[in-house]
Amino acid sequence: MQKRKQSLPMKDSIFRAVKVALSKCGFPSIDFFIERSQQGKHGHFATNVALVLTKQLKRNPLEIAREITKNFGKIEGIEKIEIAPPGFINFTLSETILQNEIHVIQQLGNEYGKLSTGDGKTCQVEFVSANPTGPLTVGHGRGAALGDTIARIMEWNGYSVEREYYFNNAGKQMRILGTSVYYRYLQQIGKDVEFPDECYQGDYIREIASKIADQNGRKFEDQPENKIFQDTAENKVFETIKISLRRIGIFHDSFFNENELYEKGKIDDALYGLKKSGYLYEKDGAIWFKATEFGAEKDRVIVRSNGEPTYRLPDIAYHIEKINRNYDVIIDVFGADHSATYPDVLAGLQSLNLSTEHIRVAIHQFVTFTRDGQKVKMSTRKAQFVTLDDLVDLVGSDAVRYFFLMRAMNSHLNFDLALATKQSDENPVFYLQYAHARISNIFLHAEAKNVPFNPECNLSHLTHAEELDLIFILSEFPEIIALCKRTLEPQSLCNYLNKLAAAFHKFYTECKVITDNIPLSQARLLLCAATKQVLSNGLTILGISKPERM
RNA sequence: GCGCCCGUAGCUCAGCUGGAUAGAGCGCUUGCCUCCGGAGCAAGAGGUCACAGGUUCGAAUCCUGUCGGGCGUACCA
Numbered sequence: 223m224q225k226r227k228q229s230l231p232m233k234d235s236i237f238r239a240v241k242v243a244l245s246k247c248g249f250p251s252i253d254f255f256i257e258r259s260q261q262g263k264h265g266h267f268a269t270n271v272a273l274v275l276t277k278q279l280k281r282n283p284l285e286i287a288r289e290i291t292k293n294f295g296k297i298e299g300i301e302k303i304e305i306a307p308p309g310f311i312n313f314t315l316s317e318t319i320l321q322n323e324i325h326v327i328q329q330l331g332n333e334y335g336k337l338s339t340g341d342g343k344t345c346q347v348e349f350v351s352a353n354p355t356g357p358l359t360v361g362h363g364r365g366a367a368l369g370d371t372i373a374r375i376m377e378w379n380g381y382s383v384e385r386e387y388y389f390n391n392a393g394k395q396m397r398i399l400g401t402s403v404y405y406r407y408l409q410q411i412g413k414d415v416e417f418p419d420e421c422y423q424g425d426y427i428r429e430i431a432s433k434i435a436d437q438n439g440r441k442f443e444d445q446p447e448n449k450i451f452q453d454t455a456e457n458k459v460f461e462t463i464k465i466s467l468r469r470i471g472i473f474h475d476s477f478f479n480e481n482e483l484y485e486k487g488k489i490d491d492a493l494y495g496l497k498k499s500g501y502l503y504e505k506d507g508a509i510w511f512k513a514t515e516f517g518a519e520k521d522r523v524i525v526r527s528n529g530e531p532t533y534r535l536p537d538i539a540y541h542i543e544k545i546n547r548n549y550d551v552i553i554d555v556f557g558a559d560h561s562a563t564y565p566d567v568l569a570g571l572q573s574l575n576l577s578t579e580h581i582r583v584a585i586h587q588f589v590t591f592t593r594d595g596q597k598v599k600m601s602t603r604k605a606q607f608v609t610l611d612d613l614v615d616l617v618g619s620d621a622v623r624y625f626f627l628m629r630a631m632n633s634h635l636n637f638d639l640a641l642a643t644k645q646s647d648e649n650p651v652f653y654l655q656y657a658h659a660r661i662s663n664i665f666l667h668a669e670a671k672n673v674p675f676n677p678e679c680n681l682s683h684l685t686h687a688e689e690l691d692l693i694f695i696l697s698e699f700p701e702i703i704a705l706c707k708r709t710l711e712p713q714s715l716c717n718y719l720n721k722l723a724a725a726f727h728k729f730y731t732e733c734k735v736i737t738d739n740i741p742l743s744q745a746r747l748l749l750c751a752a753t754k755q756v757l758s759n760g761l762t763i764l765g766i767s768k769p770e771r772m
Numbered sequence: 773g774c775g776c777c778c779g780u781a782g783c784u785c786a787g788c789u790g791g792a793u794a795g796a797g798c799g800c801u802u803g804c805c806u807c808c809g810g811a812g813c814a815a816g817a818g819g820u821c822a823c824a825g826g827u828u829c830g831a832a833u834c835c836u837g838u839c840g841g842g843c844g845u846a847c848c849a
Contacts, residue, residue, distance in 0.1 A: 253789080255788095255789070257788080257791095259792090260787095260792080260795090261792080268791095270791060273829075273830085276829060277829075308791080308792070308830075309791095309829090310791080353849075390849075394848075394849090395848090506847080507847085509847095510847095519774070519775065519845075520845085523846085523847045525847085526847035527847060528847075530847085532846085532847065532848085532849090533848080533849050557843090558776080558777070558842075558843045559843060559844065559849085560844090560849090561776055561843070562844045585776090585777085587777060587778075587842070587843080588842065588843070590842080628785085629784090629786095630786085632777060632778075633778065634777080634841085634842055634843095635784095635785095636783095636785090638783095641784090641798090650798095653811075653812090656809085656811050657812095659809080660809060660811095660812085663809055664808055666808090667808045667809095668808080670808095701788095705788065708788095709788085714788080717786060717787095717796090720796080720797085724796085727812055728812095728813065730808085730809095730813085731804090731812070731813045732813085734807070734808065735808060737808090771809095772809090772811070
C-alpha cells in the first residue's frame with residue numbers, strides 16, 4: 223500500500239464527486255462543505271450543497287439533492303447515499319474502507335496525521351518572554367503551555383521550529399530587582415534598614431542577598447549601584463525560570479535580550495527607517511508614530527521627551543530582526559494585555575515596507591485563579607502569587623499542561639486551585655491517559671493468553687457498531703491536526719482526544735478483545751494498537767506523558 | 773467614554789467557514805465486575821444559548837443596540 227500523510231481522502235473524494243455532479247446537472251459552482259455528521263443516523267459525512275443552491279436556483283432543496291444524487295458516479299468507499307430533510311445529502315462509508323484505515327495507521331505509525339505542509343520550512347515561536355524579576359507564576363503558565371504546544375504542532379507539520387524567549391534586563395523593573403537585593407543584603411549583614419514597599423517582597427530576594435553576603439561580607443555595604451546585586455539576581459532568577467519551564471517539558475532554543483538591539487544599533491536603525499518612511503513626527507518634545515494611518519485610534523509615542531524609547535520601538539526593532547532571520551512563519555504568543563500593542567508593531571513594520579503576512583499573533587485571555595470560590599490576586603512585587611512550580615508540585619506536569627490547553631485561547635480560563643489540588647482522578651487528563659494504559663494492559667493480557675499480535679490479520683471481523691465508530695473517530699485525527707495548524711488552537715486536539723478516549727472506553731466495555739476467537743481477537747488487538755498510536759501521537763503534541771500503567 | 777475578548781445546564785466549558793433533536797465533564801438520581809484495569813460503561817433529571825431587535829429557506833453562530841464581566845486605552849512593559 224502506498225503511504226499517505228494526508229488522510230482526508232474520503233472527504234476529498236466526496237467533494238470531487240459533488241463537484242462533478244454539479245457540472246453534470248448544469249448547476250453553478252458554489253461554496254459548500256463536506257462535514258462529519260454529528261449523529262450516526264446521518265451517515266458519516268454530509269454535504270449542504272443542495273441547501274446552498276436553493277436560493278440561486280429558486281427550487282426545493284430536496285429536489286436539487288435528488289438531481290445531484292442521480293448524477294453521482296460510483297464513489298469508492300461509499301456504501302450508501304441518502305437525502306434527508308431539509309436537503310442534506312448523507313454519505314455512509316463502507317465497512318471495508320473503515321477497516322482499511324487501521325492498516326493506514328499501522329503503517330504510518332507515529333507519522334499518522336502528519337501534514338507535510340511545513341517540510342523544509344522554518345518557524346519561530348516566541349513565548350513566555352517574562353522579564354527575570356522573579357519566579358514564573360501560574361499566570362505565566364498559560365502562555366508557556368500554549369506557546370510550546372503551538373511549536374509542537376508546527377513541528378508535527380514538518381516545520382523546523384525555533385523557540386525563543388525575549389527579555390529585557392535593562393529596564394526599570396530590573397533596576398528595582400537590584401535595589402531589592404541590596405536592601406535584603408543590608409539586612410543580612412545586620413543593618414537595621416526598612417525594606418521599601420516598591421521592592422520585590424519575595425523570599426527569593428533574601429536567598430540571593432544572603433548568598434552575596436556569605437561570599438562578600440560587608441564589602442558592598444555602601445554600593446547600592448553595584449551591578450552585583452542585579453546581575454546575581456538576574457542569573458539566579460533565570461536559572462529558576464529555566465528549571466520551572468523544564469519541569470513542564472519546555473526548552474527554549476534561544477534567549478534574546480532587548481539590550482542587544484541597543485548595543486548593535488538596531489534601535490537607531492529602526493528609528494531612522496521609520497523617520498525616512500515619513501510616519502514620525504515630533505510633538506511636546508517626544509517622537510510620535512502615526513499609528514492612526516494604520517487604523518489605530520491614536521498615534522503613539524515611541525521616544526519619550528527624555529530621549530528614552532517606549533517599549534514599542536524595541537518591539538518593532540525586534541520584529542525587524544526576526545523578519546531578517548528569514549523564518550517562513552513567525553508566531554508571537556501574547557497575553558491579552560498585548561492585544562492593543564501588536565497592531566502598532568505590525569503597523570511599524572508595514573510602514574517600513576516589510577511584509578507581515580507570515581507573522582501570526584496568538585493572543586490568549588487571562589487566567590482567573592480561584593481558591594474556595596475566592597479570587598487569588600497575583601503580583602510579583604508583593605509576592606502574592608502562586609508560582610508555576612507550586613502548581614506543578616500540586617498537580618503534576620501533565621495536568622498543568624492539560625488544564626492550560628483545554629480551553630480556547632479566547633476564553634477566560636478559570637483555574638480552581640482547590641479543585642486542581644484535589645485528588646488527581648478528578649482531572650480530565652487521566653481519562654486520556656487511562657485509555658492509553660488500558661490498551662497497554664490488553665497487550666499484556668494477550669501475551670499471557672497466547673494471542674499473537676498480527677499486523678496482517680483479517681480486519682473484516684470488525685463489524686460491531688462500537689468498532690466502526692471508534693475507527694471513524696481515529697480517521698478524524700489528520701483533520702484535527704489540520705484544524706490545529708490553521709487556528710493554532712491546541713484545544714481542538716484536547717477535545718478530540720477526549721472524544722477518542724470515550725469511544726475507546728465504550729468499545730472496551732462492549733467488545734471483549736481477548737477471546738477464544740483468535741481471528742477476531744487479533745483484529746481487535748490491531749484496532750487497539752491503532753487507537754494507542756493515535757492517542758500517543760496526540761499526547762505527544764500536547765507534551766503529556768503516555769503511561770503504560772497508572 | 774472608546775477598542776478587543778467573553779456571557780451556552782447548579783459549576784467549569786465544547787459547539788469547525790450559519791444547518792438536522794444545542795453537547796461533554798464535575799455535582800445529583802439509578803443501574804453494570806464468576807469475564808482483558810470500575811481512574812470505566814449505561815440510563816435519568818437539569819437550557820427563554822445574557823436581553824431586545826434585524827438579516828434568510830435556517831441563527832448559539834452574522835449585524836445593531838442594551839446589560840454584565842475581563843483586558844487595554846500611559847512619554848509603564
